[in-house]
Amino acid sequence: MRSGLGGVDSVLLIGGSSEIGVAIIEAMAPRQRIVLAGRPSGELDAAAARLATLAPRVDTVDFDALDLDSHGRTLAGIFGDGDIDVVVIAAGVLGDQTVFETDPRAAIEMTRVTYTGAASAALHGAALLRRQGHGHLVILSSVAADRPRPANFVYGSAKSGLDALGRGLSQALTGTGVDVTVVRPGFVRTRMTRGLTEAPLSTDADVVAAITARAVRKRQRIAYAPAPLKYVMGVIKALPEPIFRRLPLS
Ligand SMILES: NC(=O)c1ccc[n+]([C@@H]2O[C@H](COP(=O)([O-])OP(=O)(O)OC[C@H]3O[C@@H](n4cnc5c(N)ncnc54)[C@H](OP(=O)(O)O)[C@@H]3O)[C@@H](O)[C@H]2O)c1
Numbered sequence: 001m002r003s004g005l006g007g008v009d010s011v012l013l014i015g016g017s018s019e020i021g022v023a024i025i026e027a028m029a030p031r032q033r034i035v036l037a038g039r040p041s042g043e044l045d046a047a048a049a050r051l052a053t054l055a056p057r058v059d060t061v062d063f064d065a066l067d068l069d070s071h072g073r074t075l076a077g078i079f080g081d082g083d084i085d086v087v088v089i090a091a092g093v094l095g096d097q098t099v100f101e102t103d104p105r106a107a108i109e110m111t112r113v114t115y116t117g118a119a120s121a122a123l124h125g126a127a128l129l130r131r132q133g134h135g136h137l138v139i140l141s142s143v144a145a146d147r148p149r150p151a152n153f154v155y156g157s158a159k160s161g162l163d164a165l166g167r168g169l170s171q172a173l174t175g176t177g178v179d180v181t182v183v184r185p186g187f188v189r190t191r192m193t194r195g196l197t198e199a200p201l202s203t204d205a206d207v208v209a210a211i212t213a214r215a216v217r218k219r220q221r222i223a224y225a226p227a228p229l230k231y232v233m234g235v236i237k238a239l240p241e242p243i244f245r246r247l248p249l250s
Pocket residue numbers: 014015016017018019020021038039040041043044063064065066089090091092093094113140141142143184185186187188189190191192193
């Protein structure tokens with residue numbers, strides 16, 4: 001159970017091999033139990049090995065975002081084994097916007113992981129945290145959720161849905177002992193973005209992780225990473241469409 005000093009005992013990472021997710025666990029430094037839920041792979045095993053010194057118990061559990069029917073059973077089994085203080089939803093794929101525009105099936109396949117699968121895990125996680133009576137749900141959204149732009153609006157549409165779900169859950173769970181933080185990173189240097197041209201204010205997973213851990217301690221509902229993106233996106237969202245269209249980033 002999360003202590004009065006804000007310490008975390010147990011974390012469940014959905015998308016167990018996620019570089020940002022693993023960095024978030026390192027920043028939270030759970031004292032008892034870490035569960036990495038993901039597709040079996042060398043990356044998942046490597047993540048478990050990397051975190052092995054943090055907590056006495058580090059487990060990997062099979063989780064496929066596309067296998068919706070298994071989500072309830074899988075998450076209930078993890079909670080049945082002991083309380084979970086923080087659930088982090090990190091499963092997602094970026095894909096290629098140029099492919100999506102010519103192959104709508106590929107676009108929908110991306111949304112089945114990045115929106116549908118992540119949303120399913122978030123809803124199951126929220127229900128289990130609520131039943132437990134305490135805990136925190138972290139949802140990795142993106143600045144791409146803030147305003148659609150030609151370079152990545154299909155991925156942005158999936159993140160917009162997930163972002164709205166997170167904000168809705170945050171409202172709906174008020175007073176239940178469960179908090180929700182929606183994190184909106186910009187361009188983060190991980191395997192997801194390897195080989196892509198970096199965007200302004202690009203950052204690293206440990207920066208996103210430190211911001212997320214702090215947001216959870218402070219029960220902040222929305223966090224941008226890096227922090228100045230909050231103001232940049234505030235301006236971008238407020239721009240009239242004709243001006244926004246002329247920006248090089250759109
Ligand atoms: N990197 C960025 O610039 C950036 C910016 C904003 C938001 N985000 C979001 O942050 C989250 C983590 O991204 P990251 O940068 O840490 O990238 P990452 O290391 O590639 O993590 C993505 C995770 O999603 C998992 N995943 C993909 N398809 C799955 C499926 N069908 N079932 C279960 N898990 C699946 C991957 O597992 P496998 O190993 O099995 O593929 C991996 O664990 C994502 O939601 C991403 O959209 C990233």
